[in-house]
Amino acid sequence: MNEEADDDPSEDGVPVPGMTRRRVVGTLFLVIFLDLLGFGILIPVIPLYAKFFGANEFVGSLLIATYSLFQFAGAPILGRLSDERGRRPVLLLSLTGSVLAWTLFGLAGELGSVIGAANGLVVLFFARALAGAMGGNIATANAYMADITSPEDRAKGLGILGAAFGLGFVFGPAIAGLVSSPAALSLFESVLPAAVPVSEFTMPSFTAAALTAGNLVLAFFVLPEPNRRERTTVGNESRLRQLYDAVRSPDIGSLVVAFFLASFAFSAFESQFIFLTSDRLGYGTAENAVLLTYIGVLIAIVQGGLIGPLTDRFGEYRLALVGAGIQVVTLALVPFSLSWSFVPALGPVESGAVALALVSTPLAFGNALTNVSLNALVSLNADADEQGGAFGLTQSASSLARTFGPAAAGLLYVAIAYWSPFVVAGLLFVPILVLLGLVARGSIESTADA
Incomplete structure (x- = not known):
């Protein structure tokens, strides 16, 4: 046009x-x-x-x-x-x-x-x-x-x-x-x-x-x-049924499960982040707002500027793998970074907060890569007449993950230790790597292969 x-x-x-x-x-x-x-x-x-x-x-x-x-x-x-x-x-x-x-x-x-x-x-x-x-x-x-x-x-x-x-x-x-x-x-x-x-x-x-x-x-x-133009929002089939059918699909089933696990893990991190900084650093709303803004800016930079050139060069499949691998490590390091005494303070910002910001930098980068790439892979591998449904599937998977992820993470925080939800969140990216690895790369359509 x-x-x-x-x-x-x-x-x-x-x-x-x-x-x-x-x-x-x-x-x-x-x-x-x-x-x-x-x-x-x-x-x-x-x-x-x-x-x-x-x-x-x-x-x-x-x-x-x-x-x-x-x-x-x-x-x-x-x-x-x-x-x-x-x-x-x-x-x-x-x-x-x-x-x-x-x-x-x-x-x-x-x-x-x-x-x-x-x-x-x-x-x-x-x-x-x-x-x-x-x-x-x-x-x-x-x-x-x-x-x-x-x-x-x-x-x-x-x-x-x-x-x-x-x-x-x-x-x-x-x-x-x-x-x-x-x-x-x-x-x-x-x-x-x-x-x-x-x-x-x-x-x-x-x-x-x-x-x-x-x-x-x-x-x-x-x-x-x-x-x-037409009815464009929802069909007669329930969202849970659509998700169930998608998971069983040989084309996008593994990708939808991977997207759900990624959303589950990152929502677990997000939900416990403020509890962590409050308990370990004594941070209130204002201080946490600064940290969250920093992470949000990093994710926006990757999604808004870097993801396009990176996708053209490497394709969604490789970026999803790299992003998941980064998050395996960085999510698990988040709670322990607060006690890294070898990281120097930065003016009024204590060393634990500086270390947390340092770990959060590659974490935000990896999350942006994984989220965008998995979303795109689901869309690319859905049939041409099912694009709207593919978009709804990732939304539904994300909503369910953000319902159960915080609840499970909060239970781990209380029942085991403050570090446990972050370590488990990182470990959840291991099956994502396995799922992507089990799916033959040749069967996954990617823009880099076009």
């Missing part, structure tokens, strides 16, 4: 009458980015917020997993609803629910006593479940993008949404670190009414709610309803 046609609102099949396709895609990108920005802000907050209410690492991990569980359940429902009622109403509904969820998250301490709960932990779980159900709007966002792009441009459009996800995960923790800093909290206490609870946990929650509310207003006024 040439540039003139892309900008011509009179083009046949234009997604929204009177608007260029580029403008509609840009608007959808902004809406999804702001939605994920609100989600990203809460990443450094959730584990320590749970501990504030007396939860141990296992219960805190269950709180983390609740989002993915309800997202997995909610995505097909919102997808079907968007087929029946329209994309725009469902996106507006999900944003409204997210505003409510993040507001409840910030008011958990106050509301817990009102409803007669022992503490605000019950409110946190309810808010997290609501946010997860509303986070199922990714199926609707993908369907919206499919509506406004031609089949040959669909992969590019979904890549744009992927970029919105990545940027939300980078800037979200950074904003959390900013609004939870001592200077910011002091400012909030001086300007906000006394009725508003101010803490390192509540202010990121209220910031996420405020950003999402602004996003809701933006979407209401500028996000149009597209001309739908």
Whole structure:
């Protein structure tokens, strides 16, 4: 499609009458980015917020997993609803629910006593479940993008949404670190009414709610309803059944299992990372936000800039192997790096934190390689008429992994030792290497072989 046609609102099949396709895609990108920005802000907050209410690492991990569980359940429902009622109403509904969820998250301490709960932990779980159900709007966002792009441009459009996800995960923790800093909290206490609870946990929650509310207003006024080409979200078959059939497939079965294990292992690392730094380094929300932002920037650099040239040179198969091999070592080293006294301190940053950042650098690189390459391999080896289903398969596998991974990791943290979930996460990449090795490389289609 040439540039003139892309900008011509009179083009046949234009997604929204009177608007260029580029403008509609840009608007959808902004809406999804702001939605994920609100989600990203809460990443450094959730584990320590749970501990504030007396939860141990296992219960805190269950709180983390609740989002993915309800997202997995909610995505097909919102997808079907968007087929029946329209994309725009469902996106507006999900944003409204997210505003409510993040507001409840910030008011958990106050509301817990009102409803007669022992503490605000019950409110946190309810808010997290609501946010997860509303986070199922990714199926609707993908369907919206499919509506406004031609089949040959669909992969590019979904890549744009992927970029919105990545940027939300980078800037979200950074904003959390900013609004939870001592200077910011002091400012909030001086300007906000006394009725508003101010803490390192509540202010990121209220910031996420405020950003999402602004996003809701933006979407209401500028996000149009597209001309739908067809039903593009979900079929009649359940997501669990689709996963089961995919695992049995000789073409992509091993790849789907490998993608699930990779997502499971990395979600185990993510969920226990803040518990680890809190217990071993005494870090709070602001300090953890800096570390998470660093990791997020590294992953974004690889996914956004390096992965293309590397894929052209080596292909997805080799990159998946290299990324998995890196993570076997680096994930297992994470908890032990905090005691590396031979690593010098860097100004005010103690040696343990410097060592953790050093280990996290190749870890982030390996994760980006593995995640993108396995996702691409699933798509490349699916039939041409099953590309949408392939994308849904990796999403479903990721949601399930992010449900069970944090729960299992939290149990290991409490039942065995702080280092155990990280070592087990690293060891999980060994079967990924085995799975990729057992599949004859000649039977795996890769762009480097084209």
